[in-house]
Amino acid sequence: MTPEERVEHLRRELDYHRYRYHVLDDPTVSDAEYDLLFAELQELEQQHPELITPDSPTQRVGAEPLEAFEKVEHPAPILSLASAHSVEELYAWRKRLGRLLSGDDGVDFVVEPKIDGLTVVLTYREGRFVLGATRGNGFIGENVTQNLRTIRTLPHRIPANPRAGVQPPAYFVVRGEVFFPLDRFEAFNTALIQNGERGYMNPRNAASGSLRQLDPQITAARPLTLYVYDIVTWEGGDVPEKQWERLEMLRALGFPVAAEVRCCDTLEQIAEMYTEWQQTTRNELNYEVDGLVIKINDQPLAASLGFVGKDPRGALALKFPAQEKTTRFIELVVNVGRTGILAPNAVLEPVEIGGVVVRHATLHNFEEIARKDIRVGDRVIVKRAGDVIPYVVGPVVEARDGSEQPISPPERCPVCDAPTTRVPGEVGIYCDNPACPEQLVRRVEYFVSRGAMDIASFGKETGVVLIKQGLIHDVGDIYYLNRDDLLALEGFGEKKADALLAGIEASKRQSPVRLLTALGIPYVGGVVAGTLIDALGSIDAVAAASEADLVAIEGIGPRTAASIAGWFRDERHQALLDKLRRAGLRFEAERKAEQGPQPFAGLTFVITGTLPNMTRDEARAFVEARGGKVTGSVSRNTSYLVAGESPGSKLDKAQELGTPILDEAGLLALAGEG
Ligand SMILES: [Zn+2]
Structure with missing residues (x-):
């Protein structure tokens, strides 16, 4: 070419x-x-x-506006910025500036989040919001005044607080960014789709689509919000020279201004911010950012530098590496989970996203695939953000050539060929064969794991080998392995075989709470298992309990109760329990010896998050040894929430109910042992 x-x-x-x-x-x-x-x-x-x-x-700059909205000419061009994609490019920009500035010192910068939303231009006359427009092509935008008026964070009158002591001129125009709060996006989009409408690809599209509705009532029903960050025109009044002071003035007048804006004296500070934002900050905000905007604080100085092409010299968009890319979806792989759930995954043409080569992405479940009409062979948008497993956002329908293959939910397990089942009200599709080898691998892995029977000598590969050789058909068979069979396996010497058998033997003494956890009943983790054994005393009593009995236990909801009752009804599971019982595992809780003082008698605790020194199991044991009870969810009957790092929704619930909240030190202090 x-x-x-x-x-x-x-x-x-x-x-x-x-x-x-x-x-x-x-x-x-x-x-x-x-x-x-x-x-x-x-x-x-x-x-x-x-x-x-x-x-x-x-x-x-930009494209032509749609015909449907009235066109609005902006009082001054609404410019875009030159972009940089690395700290090196930031330094190069600064170097070019240095050649233009005489002296070169004393230049400081304001760093703002580059919000991934929709740019708007807001006009105020005599202190009232009179006109709002989209950016359009930078010169002419669309009149979306009626829709902007519906945004709760947009001030209709300025100053919002007449006693603020700041008076704006009779006519001024500011620039801002409208966006869709992230914490509202998922639920909003799901509701749209459930109503049979087409969902939005991402929050930016949702913001844009919501603001450009011809019916303002639709816009009003959506949780749009905005930040203001620039003065376009300021007629007659004094405007501060520094961008930092301009933002403070806008804030004082009642405009929402991002709290994350910083003033930086050096490029090193900006470079540090750039790293920090990519690693943490950007994942903690309630809006999407695709970079930082660097502005020379001294705005008249910035303006005097002029333009390169269409871009002003005095500002720079320092972009983050993309979290989303498009690539080809080559092959569908269905993994079988511990509960038998069939998890669809996409094998991708390798694509680099944010410095990591991504080859696989989750497709969540088959309902999601159908909802988004994702086909094998599609070009797909893949997102990788923070610690989240990369996932397929959706297909690029326009890129299809007809060779793409639609995906239908599997009627048989891809591993064992057993018929699949669904649980009413759930999206998952399950392999219903408890002997399914893939399921068994996951189940054994879970059974021996630290949070369950904790058999350290039982390595990850061990389960695969034993299942392959036909020595294990369910987790009960773990207790019937014999030394000669193990020694006949490749890679098993006497030492390894003996260590494995000793570990298995020792695990027979594990508590019935751990055993109940290890069975892997859906929705029954360590806390729920503890609640059940506390309330009923033994695994047999749990097995005999009706759904109604179970729901009556505090901390057990209807979904969990149904899952437990269903699991124990299954004859195959009853056979497994017999096998475990015959092997000598503990089904019954020991009567708690009334040892030591019981300062927590009558108190109910919920433990959440990561504690600094105790594991959650240890914290539970600590509470129980002192006469307290531990349940799985916060209710009005909860005496204390013990919260560590990343506590999640239980903390919100406790705050809502006014439940006292303790950290680990507070728990020790309450026991009189702090
Ligand atoms: Zn299967």
């Missing part, structure tokens, strides 16, 4: 993608991929200036 052809190709591509993004609100490539194409075009044009034409995407 000649440079001329390549330039033409890139322009057509960019035009198409900009149209999809700005006009249709339905992009088919990620922002990062768009930026790459744009950067390539810019570079080619730099090398071949004779190829630059007035209609090149590098010479314009």
